[in-house]
Every structure is written in C-alpha cells, then in structure tokens.
Amino acid sequence: MRDPQTMRTFRRFLSATALAAVAAAIVPATAGGAQVAARVAGQVVVTNFRDGQTVRYPVVLLAGQTGDASATGAGVINESSSLDTRRLAGLAGGGAFKALAELVPGENRLVIRCGAAETKLTLTYRPATSEFVVRVFYWTDSAGSTGFQTPDANDRLNWQGKLGTAMKLLQCFTAERLNDIGMGRRTFILEFDEAGRVKVHLLRGSATAAEYRKMSGAQLYAAAAAELERQYPSRTAKDLVIPAFTLFDANTARALAHTALGGGDLALFGGADLFTWPDCLAGAQAAFMDARRVDPAKFFSDSVGRDTYWACASTTMGAALHELGHAFDLPHSTDPLDIMTRGHDRLNRFFTLIEPPRAGRASFCAFKADEVARWSPVSGEALAAQRFFEPDKRKWADVARTTITLDRRSRRIKIESPDGLRYVGVWRLELPLGLQAVRCVPLADGALDASMTLDELDAWVPHGEANLAVLDGQGCLTRVMVKDLLAGPFVTKWQFADVTVPWPDANSLPAVDAARLVEIEASAGRAKLAASAGPYVDFVATSGLGSRQRVAGYAMREIRTDSARRIRLLTGSDDSLRMWLNGRQVAGVLALRTAKADAETTEVDLRAGANRLLVEVGQAGGGWGLMLRLTDDKGDKLELTDDGMLRGAAEAQDTATQPAM
Helix, strand or coil, X not given: CCCHHHHHHHHHHXXXXXXXXXXXXXXXXXXXXXXXXXXXXXXXEECCCCCCCXXXXXXXXXXXXXCCCCCXXXXXXXXXXXXXXCEEEEEEECCEEEEEEECCEEEEEEEEEECCEEEEEEEEECCCCCCCEEEEEEEXXXXXXXXXXXXXXXXXXXXHHHHHHHHHHHHHHHHHHHHHCCCCCCCCCECECCCCCECEEEEECCCCXXXXXXXXXXXXXXXXXXXXXXXXXXXXXXXEEEECCCEEECCCCEEECCCEEEECCEEEECCCCHHHCCCCHHHHHHHCCCCXXXXXXXXXXXXXXXXXXXXXXXXXXXXXXXXXXXXXXXXEEXXXXXXXXXXHHHHHHHHCCCECCECCECCCECCCHHHCCECCHHHHHHHHCCHHHCCCCCCCCCCCCCXXXXXXXXXXXXXXXXXXXXXXXXXXXXXXXXXXXXXXXXXXXXXXXXEEEHHHHHHHCCCCCEEEEEEECCCCEEEEEHHHHHHCCECCEXXXXXXXXXXXXXXXXXXXXXXXXXXXXXXXXXXXCEECCCCCEEHHHHCCCCCCCCEXXXXXXXXXXXXXXXXXXXXXXXXXXXEEECCEEEEEECCCCXXXXXXXXXXXXXXXXXXXXXXXXXXXXXXXXXXXXXXXXXXXXXXXXCCCEEEECCCCCCECCCCCC
16 A cells, blocks of 8 residues: 555554454355355355456456455466566455456466465456447647646656556446446446557647636537547547646635536546546555545545545546546436446445545444445446447447337327337436436337336326436437427428538528528438437437538428418527528527527418428537427417328327337
8 A cells, every 4th residue: 555554554453343244245245155155264255256257358356255364465366467467466354355357368367365365266358349439538738748736746647557547447347336236247448559558548739738727617628529529530439538737726726627527428527636546556456545635725635525545536536437427428316326426436445345544534434335336227227238338349320210209198108119229217307417317117128119108207207307318229329308298299200401511600600592502402302201219300310411510400391281371480409590481581590509499489471382491400519409399370289290281289190209210
C-alpha cells in the first residue's frame, strides 16, 4: 500500500475478531463455492470462477477463502504470462481474499497463495473481436500539455497508465457485476495494443487551457464532441474523455473545466482527481486502500466529504463509468448502489475487503456484500442487450424495426420487433434528475413481442410520466413517451427525400430556393412510406440518411380531403423546423432543441383533393427528428390513412401507431 501507516493499521484491524464475522458476507458466494470451502479446510478456494472457464476480457478479480485464517495478504502468479503483471499481490484477512490477475491470450495457469495455503486455477482468455469498442482519450489544450494537478511532488504524471488501468478495472467490474445478476460475464470491449496495454488516445484540443477553463460543462461537452468528430471519427465507438486541463482554483474553491456529462456516444469527466488513480494493476487495490488525506482547501476532493485518496479514486473512477453508462443510453435508477445513481462512491468496495479510514471516521469499516457498488438489473439488463457488449464480430442492422402501439379499446400497449426483443424498460421522468429506470419487463428468450395494459403500467409509474425503452435483437434502441401515445394519433409514416441541404450556420434557417424545393419534393415523391416506431419520427433510424450533422433533412406526406377545410398542424422537432404546403411556406422555427410534442401549432387551409406537406428538420448534432399530429380547427384529432386520406380519429383504426411496412 502507498501509505505505510494505513498498512500497519490495516494489519491490526485484521487481527480483530470483527473481520472474521463479515468475511463470509464479503466473499462473492455461490452456494457451491461455500460448500466446497467448508469441506476443504486449509486450502485456498476460489468461489467466483471455476477451473477451465473462458473469459473475453483480460483482467479478472479472483475472490474466495484463504484456507489460512492468519493470512494478511494474497498473491497470484500467472505461470503462462511474461508480462510485468505475471505476479500481483492482493488482499486477505479474516479467511477471505481478493486478488487481481491479468490474463494473456490462450490458457492461463494461475497459482493463488494466501499465507501457507495455495491452489491452482486455469482460465482461458479469448480476446473479443467486435469492432464496437469503448475508446479512452486524454484531452489536452492546444499546447499539448499532458500534466495534471497533483499534491505529490514525485508523481510520475503517468496519464497513459492511469487511464489504461482504470479502463481495465471498470471492464472487470462490469463483467463480474453483470454476472452477479445472471447476465454472464458480459462487458464492454476495449482497444488493446500488441503488448496488452489499453490504447489511450491523445486528443489535442484547439483552445488554450485558460479558454477551456472559462467554459461551462455543456460547452466543454460540445468542444470535445467536435474534436472527436474532426480527429477520430467513428460510428462504432463510445468514447470516454478525461481533460488534462481541469484545475482546482484554491482562491475560489472551484474546479475549472470540470464536468460530468454523458450521452450520445460521448462520456466526459473532469481530471482534477487523476492524481488518486492507480497507474498500474500492481497498485490498483492499494489505491483503494490509500487513506492519505486530500486537503479540500488546496485540491479538488470529489469524494462526498470523505477527503482521502481512496475515496476520490472510488468516486471519480466510478463517476467516469456512470457517464459512460449515459453514453450507453442508460438513465439514472432508483437503486442507491447502482452505478447509475451514487453507487460509484462505493466502487472501492468491489476490489477490497474492508474500507479504510476517512474524514469523519478514524477506523476501518467492514461492509456487507449488499453494500457494494453494482449494476442493478434495470441498468445491467439494458447494458447486456447492447451490441457493445457482444464480444464477437458480426453484422448489425442500424435501423430499429420495433413498433410500439396502443389499442385504445383494450388500453393495451404492444411492443413488437421482427428482430426480437432483448430489453424492455419502464423509465420515469423524475426532475431534476431526468429519466430514471424503474423496472425491466420480463421477456422470454427469443421474444418477438411484449405487452402491458395502461393499468399495469400505472401501477409501476403514472403513465403520464412513463417512458418505454426497448432494445431489439440488433441492439437498436427505441424510446416512446406513453403520454405521446395517448395524445396521438401522430403522423408516423413519411416519404423521405434522399437529399439533404447544408446547414452550416445555426443562426439562420438553411438556404432553399424554389428550384431546390422542387428537387427535394421530387426526391421525396419517389420514396416509399417509411414508418417510425412511435410518435417520434427519428430521422437517423427512419429516413435512411443515417447519422448526420449540420444538415437539413426532408419528409413529405400527401394529405387528401374531399373538400376544402382548415386544419391544425401540432409539431415539435429536433432541431429547427420549416414546413411548406403545396409549395408555400407555412411555418419556420429556428431553434436548437429536443423534440417535444405540440411545441407549436400552425393552422393551414387544405384544398379539395391532394395536398403536399413537406417538412424540413435541421440537424446541428445529437438527436434528429420530428413529432407531428393533426386536428381540425376545433381541436378534434385527425388521422391519415396510408393512402393519405384525412379522417377523424374516431373513424380510424383504434391504434396510436401502425406496424412497420
């Protein structure tokens, strides 16, 4: 351990009878493992792995019983490895142990020693081959400075080692905790070099450190996203970015250029506590036992008031994983120990046997197995359903074919996908936290559909606050707000133009002249109707245009009526919106926003016969989509049939959306 005083105190604590009482709760227990341990006294027993198992990631945490109650340390030797991590020291006490091991491709012959006892274990590491990976970046200012703030004059400033080690630990944590909830050892895939090191990319920024330190969190996020798109574009990566220029200003007691944001494909977390992270696997468990104090008057102590190295390392490494969870589209949850709430404060406990002293507590603290950071089922099942958690390379479809429909007569919501369903979550809008995952809907293996009544949904979450999140067999996410299903019917089928118009300046609507408008309408007119999954028409998933930035896309519908009449168009868009009816502009909204139903209302006059409604949606970045429904001039709901006929919703089929064609 880094702090000799902590080590001496730790050994004294291990001799206390209190630790023996909690050892059984700390050891990851399978019933079989516990029974074997009881039968084989004096022998090390690994309770979380079986001999001969295959894993798809390189760093594992071995846990079990020591066979030697006097052992205060554990060691693992990988006889198959020539890496500098061939030998790693772990923690032991009270008859329990936890120790890390780094595997090499192929068979790994491991020897685990605790005091006078030892055992052998063989694990096979088969590296993942998927192209869908998590990348990690160290973001510098324009000068390329890689230094970070630290109270340690002898700090090696080994940013590559710190970020690479953190990613291996978070990958290991995720695999083990998903296994604990019955999902198997699934985890995200990292990029490795030939020596088995995590590839840590250097992202050199365009601004100075002083300029970055004046930015808000949202501005930093936008700047990081722009640099990634310019320097490291990818459609098969989720990116974790750690800024090098985060600085704690002791004069103002503020952390500058610090933020914690995640979403889309990017997770961004400030680097002010990077000095507390381990820079190699050999120091990983020691880092979570390092009780040296961090002076919160001089350095950023992101530790919920615990003000120690181990606490800062736990909270900030765990928070980086939390933001990565948001990049995987996870909301917050209601479980206080889930990584998607404040469980990341307890990340340290996964790697240790007891918790060191901290500010406000001078002694070590024993904890129970259910007091450790985890992935709760409502979050873990959503992770395991994603393509980023599939270790083998394969072809994936990029467009969801999920439909979510509401039958108003039976008040039943039905979810269907020809690609199968992997996850159906009920999420709740809970301000100021935003969305919270409340529960998973049980699915049979290979399920193609699922359903629930509004009454069942209301028992879980008031359906006015409920969101349904669906991951299909291709790992594509579809999300629908239940109140939008109830508010419908929406126009969910459109003809999309295969051309876009540049939108370089978000301060004005895209330039479209009469000739260009004719070209766009002709392109859309040749297209077949494409159906969205629900009220929100996602241009990325539905239009065939794919992911774009700084462009405008176009969708058209023919509206036919037997006689001239006035109707209302109720719209919301992400981002800007413009509409033309029969070639005449009837609405224009310049905005950078997320789509919200009924954000504005436009009254238009239809002529008898066929009418062409063309809608433009600008895309600056992030989401790209449209919500549009129709009413008559009194506010009564209208619906379009597939052939474009306009009729009252009471005459139409009693569904809020139609299955995809």
